[in-house]
Amino acid sequence: MSEEALTSGDFTEESEPYSLFATWLRDAEKSEPNDPNALALATVDADGMPNVRMVLLKGFDPQGFVFYTNFESRKGVEILGARKAAMGFHWKSLRRQVRVRGNVEVVPDAEADAYYASRPRGSRIGAWASKQSRPLESRFALEKAVAEYTARYPIGDIPRPPHWSGFRLKPVSIEFWHDRPFRLHDRVEFRRTPDGEGWTKVRMYP
Template sequence: MTDPFSLFDDWYGEARQSEINDSNAMALATADAQGRPSVRMVLLKGHGPDGFIFYTNFEGRKAAELLANPNAALLFHWKSLRRQIRIEGPVEPVDAATADAYFATRSRDSQLGAWASDQSRPLASREVFMARYEEVNRRFADGPVPRPPHWSGLRLVPRHIEFWQDREHRLHERRVFDRDGDGWAEGMLYP
């Protein structure tokens, strides 16, 4: 049996070498408390056996959905490699130290943007947003930009992982791993 995290690391490493833009881009599917689905692209910012981490404004739609229904699915699709990985499981917030450490690595402009944006809310014009950005820039002009209290990370803890490899004539290969106690049960699916 293969460890799904080792296999993920292998495929992700190849994608980091071959994908021109955002090899860490993943589709994040959520559902609200009524079960209505939503999907958007986010960026993977950390991963390992404990889960797959991304960051967001906790006052935006995606965080509201995940706080109401803390289950999600991720999809990595690397067209040039003809591969995709699907990951499903519960979602939990990362601790403050993890969020602070990642926030400190972001560019200053991205840090300021996290303060200026009312993510997912209506915006009258681009000029309004840029004025807020300039206001925040002046506010923090004399020092570092702290992490906003409404901005943090979420970790999807995998319960199901599927590795899909394109094959000729649609005879694709699908390997699945399902959490089984402290380990993983491996299987295959018909294409």
């Protein structure tokens, strides 16, 4: 689908969301100066208080949207508690937004292992050294932990920490928004059918 077609609003004729998301992400990879796969991830704690932060999308397909984190971090604990989350993508250069809501599952160990092995060595060390979301007494303490794990794994394989893995958000809804003049934006929401096998599409007031 061409940029001209998307700009004209023809994306609203799409019958399913994943190919449209793939097109928009490819466009963002060409136009966004930094991290076109960045997203705002919203979770909720045990008291019902929401939290939001930026993370990076590391994969998606019809099964869902995948990202990785420390399961002992604030977001990890909150997701494991609620098993629900929401995502927001905003590509300012394209004047587009995508919102995703759904249930969350842990990715299989083999999938997490493969992604962890693909990361730079320093990032793999960092996954061991950082007690993410917990108080840090000094920068030196973090640097010391990095040095300790670097010495522990000087060469060869670095195993994936047991507390570090991935989540897959399985959407119940995916909403696409595209800026149009005079705030008469195009906005379409895809909603999972009750059997979980298909989508219904609703055009929304902007």
